[in-house]
Amino acid sequence: MAKEKKVRERVNWSKELKLAPGYLILILWVLFTVVLLGWVLAASFSTTKAIFSGDIFSQGIHFENFAKAWNNSNVSTFFINSLGYSIIACTLLILICAPAAYVLSRFKFVANKAIQTGFVSAMGVPVVMIVLPLFGLVAGMDMLNHEISNRAVLIFLYVGINVPYTTIFLLTFFANISRAFEEAAAIDGCSPMKTFWLIMLPMAQPGIITVTIFNFINVWNEYFISLIFGNSDRIRPVAVGLYSMINSMKYTGDWAGMFAAVIIVFLPTFILYILLSEKIIAGVTGGGVKG
């Protein structure tokens, strides 16, 4: 860090000038993003009338849009649903995938390579290819007509769909941890299973955190599965809920409320990103994706 600072202090103007077109392009793009998000944020505090007049703050700032959206139009239900699904699915994913990834990265056995290939290929399978039999199965078992089983189905699918990615991501992570730790543990008489839970899992914590952030974002934003398998407004997550809400608000003409709902849905992943962007960006290219 200190070294970087020192480099920064010396401004080489001829070099910066050469880079000017580059700066210009990036600044324009970023400016557009800021305007897009900023305007929607501003509009969520405005009124429908003010939005249409073109001057957003002509009628003052209205916090009640959020209260209205939260209470009247199910946003709270969708939000709490999504939060619950994401937290449960992310926890299950780690409990299921971390042991599998560890075993795949450490032990030689017959099907190891085949399983890894299978998982990697699964990441490229379009959802259309798997959704029909799953729906037939679940609907055939009459699981979509009861609230609790319907929720269980959604969580099961969120977990299942993310298993290959999570496993492969953690696999590369475990592979990079030195074997010396296990050898030391074995000499001290620690069984392999115990070694995993007590030593390896805590050591893999950075990787687990990164992959959990991705899983959280994925589950939070998941749309197609939720649309097909979520049978009622009571159990739907935010993405699908927002869609039905937008449609209804277009009829009632509550534009400000709609933007408030958009902001509510947008905030959790956005805040996560603000806090952890470095980790997220490093994770995009660090794990599952190899050049």
Place this chain on the structure above:
Amino acid sequence: MKKNKAMIVTFLAPALFMFIAVFLYPICRTLVMSFFKIEGITDSVSKWQFTGLDNYVKLMNTTLFRTSMWNLFRIWFLGGIIVMSLALLFAVIITSGIRGKSFFRAMIYLPNVVSAVALATMWLQYVYNNRYGLLSSVFRKLGMESLAKIQWLDSDHKFYALLFAYCFGMVGYHMLIFISGIERISEDYFEAATLDGANKLGQFRYITLPLLKGVFKTNITMWSVTSVGFFVWSQLFSTVTADNQTITPMVYMYMQIFGAGNSVTERNSGLGAAVGVLLSVCVVLIFWLCNNLLKDDDLEF
């Protein structure tokens, strides 16, 4: 060793079970289903009627499905060119030693973490709105009344409106992959080239591009995989159930099987399965082509 065996089995079992339940079994069943006529999606196998390739033939003869495939191709091809060029351009600029590198990188990737429904709503209700929208107000300020009056979401402009909004969200991800590729190229090459008098453009053409072959392959594969699942954006941008401008195969499948679209002529889950198989074949084909056309094994870095 025996202990290890028990450990391998218990540690792998849950993940393998999920993989088989959610991927392996459904994939095989979809493949089989695509050769049958199946009236109800929950029908038992005994009620299925084997029809061979009928479902595929029927799909190919359906104008709406052909339109949806054409739209998907346009999204994949045009969108691919737009996204890849912008992503590469940004990646090159960001790795050229500018200040605020991590800020720019983070800002450009930002749309990727936002829910697609929220992002698409922002575009639809703000950027493309012709009363108070971004485009129309900017054009009005610049005095270009004719441009300000364009209805960005009418059937003439809708496809490109959709395409551009989608691409905006996708650039960041592919840019990150390009950046990691560029950063893996050794500084020595550029130094040597600078000593030999090569300018920035020449360095890009003769060093960066050839060494990025493998990264291109990754990017194209990832782009294809996400494009094939094109659904949310299409659903949000379409005003009617079967919108010729925005329909994609996945929307078509959804309409056929789950929706009460006005174009549903017959209930046949086999058709939906055939759509899935066709899309998967496209992904495999692109993957195979990429592997054969972009060989990077002769270059090591």
